[in-house]
């Protein structure tokens with residue numbers, strides 16, 4: 001069967017879409033309907049990404065999926081270099097992105113999950129409280145990029161796709177990606193990639 005990537009526009013799943021395109025994989029993007037019973041059977045957590053490669057259950061968790069894509073298509077060179085330390089550095093980068101970077105945004109986008117008071121002032125407080133944590137992870141991302149244009153060593157990897165899609169979320173914050181000089185340089189570089197542009201456009205308009 002053709003692999004199916006379940007995604008929603010603007011989410012971390014779009015990073016997996018970019019990685020699959022970079023790998024020249026044969027796959028079908030499918031817009032997930034979070035509320036549907038069908039999607040809950042695919043991922044009981046009702047979250048994207050999910051990658052169905054035809055096994056007994058779909059693959060979930062972005063870092064695991066990105067690692068799978070990198071490993072399945074070695075010729076695309078999207079994964080770690082050879083060696084224990086190179087592999088560690090790669091896992092450390094992905095763990096930061098999925099375990100620290102992404103969750104820093106949760107209170108900003110879904111404040112109602114972090115307070116029992118659903119009044120507007122309470123929700124605004126939660127959103128504002130997220131700013132400091134987001135600044136912290138953006139500052140760390142900026143230092144990981146350093147004076148280059150990639151996250152992992154000096155070349156493109158699945159980590160670039162993930163960091164790019166996630167850091168775009170700061171467009172809704174008072175301090176955006178453009179306020180972090182290394183991240184801004186990284187954005188200028190990755191946005192010149194026509195594959196990335198095509199995925200962003202397709203992901204914004206695809207329907208299930």
Ligand SMILES: N[C@@H](CCC(=O)N[C@@H](CS)C(=O)NCC(=O)O)C(=O)O
Pocket residue numbers: 010011012013046047048049060061062063098
């Ligand atoms: N740990 C999961 C988190 C995935 C996740 O939070 N996905 C978001 C989109 S970026 C989602 O599906 N959110 C729906 C929800 O929280 O209900 C992963 O890394 O794949």
